[in-house]
Amino acid sequence: MNKNIKLLMTLGVIVICLFFWSISIINKGIRMDENVNAAWSQVLNTYQRRSDLVPNLVAVVKGYATHESETLDAVISARARATQITISPDLLSNPQAMKAFNNAQNELGNTLSRLIAVSENYPDLKANENFLSLQSQLEGTENRIAVARKDFIEAVQEFNSYFRIIPNRWILKTFSDLSYKENFTITEQAQQVPIVDFEK
Amino acid sequence: MRKKILFGFYLFIILLFSSFVHAISFPNLTGQIVDAAGILTPQTQEKIRTVLALSDQTVVVTIPSLEGLSIESYGYQLGRYWGIGNKNKDDGVLLLVAPNERSVRIEVGYGLEEILTDSISSTIIQTLIIPEFKKGDMNAGILNGTKGIVSVLTGKVVSVEEKTPVISGKSMIFAQMEETTHDELLLILYITILVIIMIWASRRYSSSSNREQTKEFINPKIALSRKVSHFKRENHFRGRGGKFGGGGASGKW
Known part of the structure; x- marks a missing residue:
């Protein structure tokens, strides 16, 4: 009788310990998940910022670079494609959607850098104060994109490795709705960084 | 002999990897001017310091x-x-100059x-x-840049500061005390916290300047030089x- 009570009490203590231990693991996972979300919204913010710059930039370039309608059209349509992609909440755990999103944004980045490169041929444009201001804003925005992407990659790496480690994986998969997240790949990151060079 | 070579080789590998781990070694933050490249003259530093006093x-x-x-x-x-x-507020600004890479950057905090x-x-x-850097005058360029940054910042920052005066830790506790004067227990708690903070603060500062302070009573020259160095430090x-x-x-x- 006495022994049984002791056994029950030890079991109870073990169960309570396990319970709180699992809760702490889940809570840490949730915090990391929130970090990933915050980093992701920062990525979206910076892309939005770039997207907002495009109309002004196109308008200024149009006034000077009359023979570059092809490059300008490419920028405009790339921007349209990038803004068309609806950002659903499950984007982070959907490889295809993530890839499409990335491709569209990379395309816009590439067309923009081509536009800046082309504008080097127009001295009047390069002397235009409006253009210089937009160019530095674009350069700053590209840099912010690179920073936001790097932060996002780090946040996802941290989350994913936490998510995959053995006891965490069992606990998180059974007791929480958190899931493994898609990350940007390194090659995309490498493509993304050096886009606008002020000096050239 | 062979073992020694092997040992040296391992040491080299370890050092190599440890240098990869700490990929970037940043200079120490010694003040509002960190001249790790050693290109600023004392005169320029003094001028920059007076400008930077406006933007902390x-x-x-x-x-x-x-x-x-x-x-x-x-x-x-x-x-x-x-x-x-x-x-x-995230209101930090860096004017970063890398003379060997011939690069300069103004890094602006989120705020x-x-x-x-x-x-x-x-x-x-x-x-x-x-333009000054191209002339080879690093000091003038950096001073000009600092002036430019601070004049842009103070044009707005001054009014921002008027709206939200900075409350030091001490006065904040007094303000909280006034709100809860009726509750004696809380008052005692706040006084205890205040005492703890004071002890903590005095420990933090005494470790560096205690000796010099005691010397002040003996030698006024040291006291004077200490004040100057305190200003510069x-x-x-x-x-x-x-x-x-x-x-x-x-x-x-």
């Missing part, structure tokens, strides 16, 4: 090497590492991106800093957890 979370940095990074990548990481800027915008930063770099300067997201502009010359 702006830092001028010269570095001997970017360690293979782009100045954009180095800049925001340095800003985050030091935590320049107040915690929730100031609307004031010191990318295009204003770029204008400061292109019109105030780079800027050891109390620290980042306050400001965040950076890559805002600002950079240039080369």
